[in-house]
Amino acid sequence: MSWYHKHKRNIAAAMGVCVAVGSIAGFTGCGKEAVSSSKSDENGEKASEEKAMGRYLEEDLAVPEGCTQIIAMELLENETMRLVYFIEDGVQVSDSKDKGKTWETPKSMREMAKADDSLEFGSSVAIAKDGGIFTTFLEMQDEENYVLHYFYISPTGEAKELDLNEAVGGYVFSCSFSDKGNLLLSSSDGVKEVNTQDGSIVHTYDAGSMVTIFDTVGSRLISVVDTEIHYYDMETGKPLEEEEVLTKEISSNPNNLQMTGMGINNLLFIEGDEKDSLFYVSHDGIYRYAFGGSVVEQVADGKLNSLSSPDIAFTDMARDKDGAFYLAVSDVSQSDPVGRICKYVYSKDTPAVPDTELTVYSLADDDFLRQAAAAFQKKYPDIYLNLEIGMTGEDAVTETDALKALNTEIMAGKGPDILLMDGIAADTYIEKGMLEDLSGILKDADILENIIEPYKDGEGKIYQMPVKFGIPYMQGKKEYVDAISDLTSMADTIESHKEEYTKDTLPFSSSYSPYMLLKGLAAVMNMSAWVNEDGTLNQAAVQEFLEQTNRIYQSAKTPAEELLASFGTTVEEMEEANEVRNLYSEFGAVFSKFGVGGLDLISGSNILGTGGVYSPSDLRSIYSVEQQGDGISGKLWNGQTKDAFIPQKIVGISAKSLEKEAAEKFVSYLFSDEGQRVGSSNGLPVRKSVYEDVSYWFGNAKEGDVTSVTSSYNNQTGESVEVSIVQPGESVIREMQELGKTLTTPVKENRMILSAVLDAGASYLKGEISVEEAVEKAASQVNLYLSE
Template identity: 95%
Template structure:
């Protein structure tokens, strides 16, 4: 087991008023200049206007060699940048005299603290501007019990252990130094301000509360408890009046107040450029506020850089004497989190808003799109990506409403430039000439042949293309898996073992309700339900419903018994998990396979089906098959053979007014860099990336335990652990080859899916016959097609 991942397991055991937001440059001494600019009016005509100049540009700095995740960062009084970070050999401390361009040889935190080799790092580090360091180590008594050790390292290097167990009273989730050099520690019982020289408590803030976020700004402490922001005077320890303007602005985005993990957040505060001022960073951007003021000023727009990416969390922020910001982040878009340092420097010669604007449409909010947009805008700061969502979930807009509005906008020449086609029936758009041919853009994109060929028409034109894809997979008891080749043989196999099922051992995790089971089995079957003309293939739908009913009836009684033991009905379980919301995280049809592995190990379920979308998913299925008793897996063929699951399907509107820029963005998505933006949203379609073993390995080596998850066996009551292990190159290549054999893209139409699921659930419940269910679904589909 690698040191870093062993550390993660030990930590898991130990943790049991009107606001004006605008662009600001004056505080850095940079003014705004106006130049002539062209902008499209509502009729697409160019008009001349004055354009504001100046904005912060982002660049990424190098991190020390071997750095995986950053724990802490500080810019000390002498302008030396200090970084504390994880490596495979433990926690290291390294300094940079040139603000992140080069790094000095690292020093071991254990050696600096003079901590015993038997102790494990406790995750908490605070860096003082004078060079002092505070850190914690754990003495594990067993898997659940521990003793904390607290260490202070002076600016001159003297280390001493502090006796703080009584004062702190628990695990340290977050820590920092005040301007006076006192320690501030959050441990689940408020924030304690402690004199590091003698361990005495100076003040206690938010006593008895769990403080999820806190920072010091001059003589003030700002804390977050639940969804409330508190302000304190650190001279007296007393609460200050609420800063209503600041509180309102920060609270306008609820995500700002959520703790992401130990030492990482969505919100950070630092000292401002003047007395009684501050800067803070969130995913919306970097902001400045003067205490007692009436305005929160936006310094840097998060939409123009990677701040807006949903897959980064903030570790630390500092600002140098020249006004540049440095942000240490944890990037979780990869299979293994990666530490990065982003620098934001003001450029007076760059337009405040990019000259070119692209509108990118998706039916629902899409994390991958946000990640890709952030990465693209960092690389191409002259293009602004406006992400437009058809259904926000905050209103009563339905899919039909959203698509009607989209079509109206496109036909009027005011629609988006680029469309994410997931959930959108593309055939109609292609037939009506609403999409551009992408074959020129994709000519040199090195896309896997089996993925690109199904999207070519008779003339070789391509109007839509998935950026990612998934591999359907079935896993479970070997005798079951070996006997299953399609949906009918699955029903035969499950039905033949019906005497074996109990409330503690069901065929699927989705066996609890007809709707859940129908949806769980629909992923690789739905393509068979649609004829070439878009109408419903009623014979295929009837087969799907009949076979799913056989599977459900085989374990109906024990499933109902288990629900009764839970004290819930099937309908209540569906509602609690948003099962009927096909757009929610838990309502997604194409589930990631790694989620169900533990239920197989614990023998709660016999089988699991899903998709392999990432190196993490491969780790999961490999680990289950290695550690489970008689568990195997293979390609899942339902009513569609050799299918792959297209993800993040893109198209360019034929009426785009910015086709050159649109082609640039789409080209980026299929570039080597674009294909590596996220390793969790699907497998890359670019051959060179897909075949790159390092893409699948991430930061791990063969045999590394990347995480440990636990459950218990319902039948025996015993605890069950599943160690997620990194497979080797031979396993990776086997999965790569499997992916290359898939030639039939699953065609997703959520309107048809919804009709089949609703009618099918009524049939399985015995409310209507199977013929009536098929007719009901067909009627709904015909109504949809007529609209």
């Protein structure tokens, strides 16, 4: 087990406001100049307009060699950048005299602290402006119990251990230094301010509360408890009056107040450019606020850089004397998190808002789209990407409403430039000439042949193309897996073992819910069989699906009901709690990313699992389950459709786009080497060179590394079940790569048809209607949809 991943395991065990967008009056380097600019009108002509100039541009700085994740960063009083970071087998400290261009020879944190080799790193690190460092180490008593050791390293390198266990009152979740050099530690008992010279407690803030976020700004401390923001005077230790303007602005985005992990957050504060002012960063951008003021000013728009990416979490922030911002982040867009340092420098010659605006439409909010948009925006600062979401979840807009509104906009020439086609019936758009041919853009994109060929028409034109894809996979007891080749043989196999099922051992995790069982089996490998070439419902295929799924459901119906009764709940209550009928919710998603079988197979709770391999992390999981489980195997999952792949993030360009050149640039980026490596959890790359790149599948891990540890319990014995997620070797990776290349048929997703079949099918499985009535009910709903 690598040191870093072992460390992660131990940590898991241990624990009306006005926003002014643009420049700031008097803020160094932020004046705007008006220049002539242009934008396409609805006729494609360029219209001249005055354009404000000046905005912050983002650049990536180098990190020390071997750095995997950043734990802490600070600009010292002499503007030396100091970094504490993980390497594969420990924690190191390194300095940069040129603010991230080059790094000095690193030092071991353990050696600097003079911590015994038997101690394990405890994750908490703070760096003071004078160069002093605070850190913690764990002395593990057994697998669950530990003793914390606190170390302070002075600016001159002297190390001493502080006796703080009784005073702190628990595990240290985060820490920082005040301007006076005092240490602040947050635990489950609030924030303690500690004198590093003698270890005495100076003040306690939010005593008895779990503080999820805190920062010091001059003589003030700002903390977050639950969803409340508190302000304290660090001179007296007493609460200050609420800064209503700041609180309201920050709280307008609930995600700002969530702690995303140990030492990483969605919100950071630093001291401002003037007395009694601050800067803060969130995914919305970088902001400035003067205490007691009436306005929060946006310094940098997060939509114009990677700040808006949902895969970015913030570790530390600093600002130099020239006004440049430095942000240490954890980037989880790849299979393993990586540490990055982003620098934001003001450019007076760059338009405040890009000249070209590109609208990208998605029926539902999509993390990958936001990740890709942030990465593209950084690469092409002259193009502004506007993400338009059809169903935000904040109103009563249905899928039908959203699609009608979209079609109306497109026909009026006011629609989006690019469409994410997931959930949208592309055939209709293609037939009506609403999508551009992408074959020219994709000519040199090096897309896997088995993926691109199904999307070509008779003339070789391509109107839509998935950016990612998934491999259908089935996992479970070997005797079951060996016997199953399609949906019917699955029903035969499960039915033949029905006497073996109990409330503690069911065929599927979804066996208790007719709707969830139908959806789990429908989405991946059966839905494509239900649609005829003319878009109508293939009633024979739907009837076969419902009959076979009913056999599976009835085989374990009684023990599944006993399981629900033991929880004191009903099918309806469980379905409502998990939003399973919302095809856009986390648990209701059509193509679930929750893995294939996992712990439920090893614990014996379930016999089978079906799903898809969408990422290197998924491969690690299924490999680990098959290696550590007793008699568990897996293979390609074929249902009513054979040798199919699961298209993800399907893109098309509107034929009525007013910004075709920019739209083509964005689509080209999505299929570039860089674009294909964005959002590795959202699907496998379709670009051959990336898909076949073994390093993409390894991430930061080496063969045999334990990348994480997960646990559950055996329902029958009550014993804990632990699975180490292990990085497989190249031979296993190559086997999965070759399997993906054999798949030649894209799964066709039509949520309208799926919803109709699921609703009618659930009534059938519950015995409320016959299978013939269920098929007729579904067909009627589909015909009504087609007529509209």
